[in-house]
Amino acid sequence: MSVWDAVVGQERAVATLRRAVARRLEPSGLAHAWLVTGPPGSGRSVAARAFAAALQCPDDGCGRCPDCIEALAGSHPDVTVLATDEMQLRKDVVVQLVRRAAMAPTRGRHVVVVVEDADRLRDVAANMLLKEVEEPPPHTVWVLCAPSPDDLLPTIRSRCRQVGLGVPAADAVARVLVEQHGVSAAEAAWAAAASQGHIGVARRLALDPDARRRRREVLQVPGRAVGVPGAVDAAQELREIATEESTAAVEAQQEHENAAWLRAMGVSAPEELPRQVRAQWRELQEQHRRRARRSATDGLDRALLDLLSLYRDVLLVQAGASVPLVNADLRADVERLARRTPPADVLRTCDVITTTRRRLTQNAALPLALEGMTLRLGEPA
Structure with missing residues (x-):
C-alpha cells in the first residue's frame, strides 16, 4: 500500500514524481514549482495530493504513517490544498495562499501548496502567483493543476516542472x-x-x-429535438438532467459539511448558533451556493461530452472502423443515426457541441446556446 495506489493508469507520471520525492533531500534535487496537467478525470488532483503526502512522508509515501494519512485527508499542517467552487480564483484567496507558503513548516521539511484549479487564475491573481513561483521560500513547493499547460500564463508554466497525465486506459479504470x-x-x-x-x-x-x-x-x-418546438424542449430537458445530476453530487457533501460545522460549534441547528458566529455560517452557505453553480456547469459539460461520444460512435460506424464504440449498448441507435445523417452533418454537429462547451465558460446566455445546439441535433422530421 502507498499513496500512489490511487493514481490509476499513470505509471510514467508516477515514476517522475517518485523520483523527485526520492531526491528531495539532495541539493537542487526538488523543483520548487510543479504543473500537473491532464484531461478531466485523469486524476490530476489525486496525483497532486499523493505527491504532497509523499513529500511529507519519511518513507516516500508509504500511505500508512500519520503524515500520509493527514496529508491525504486534508488535515496536515504543512499541506494546503485549494479546490475552488468558483469559475475564477479570487485575489484574496491567492493572498492567503502566498502568506501560508511564506511560513516555515511545522513538522516536516516542506510546505506544500496544491492549487487544484490553477487554470481559473485571472489577471491580478495570476500575476501574484507568478511572483511567488519566481521567488519562493526555499522550503515551499507549489503544485499547480490544470487541464493543459496552455491554460496558464506562459511565464508561470515556464517556471514549473511539468508532469502530464493521459486518459487512463479503460481496463485500468x-x-x-x-x-x-x-x-x-x-x-x-x-x-x-x-x-x-x-x-x-x-x-x-x-x-x-x-x-x-x-x-x-x-x-x-x-431523437427528440425535431423541429423548433422539439429543439426548445430538448434544450430544457438537457438543463434539467444536468441540474439533477449536479444536485445529487453536491447535496450529500453539503449536508455532511453543515452537520460537521454545527457539531464543531456545539449546537444541533443553525437557530442555536451564537450571534458572533452567524456570519461564518452565512459564508458557509454562500460557499455551498457557489459550489452548486459550478457543479451545475460541470454537470452540463459532462452531458455534452456524452453527446459527443454518441456522434463519435456514429462517425466510427460510418467509417467502418473496428475501434470499440463508447456506447456499444446503444449500437442500434448509433447505426440508425449513421444511416440517416451524412458524415459532414455529423462533423458539423460535433463542432456545435464543442462550441457550446466552450460557451459554458464564457458566461454566454445558456438557454440560447443550448437551443441553438439542439436545433442542429434534430433528425429530419
Missing part, C-alpha cells in the same frame, strides 16, 4: 471498480468505456442507477 468497489467485470467494463476514462464518472455510473438513467436520457435528446 475497470480494474479499480472491480477491486475497490466490488462491481462485476461486465458492469465495470461498460462504466469504464462510457466514462471515457473519467474515474469519478465511471465510479458513479457503476454504483448509482440514477446516474445511468440520466446518461441514457441525455443520449436520447437528439
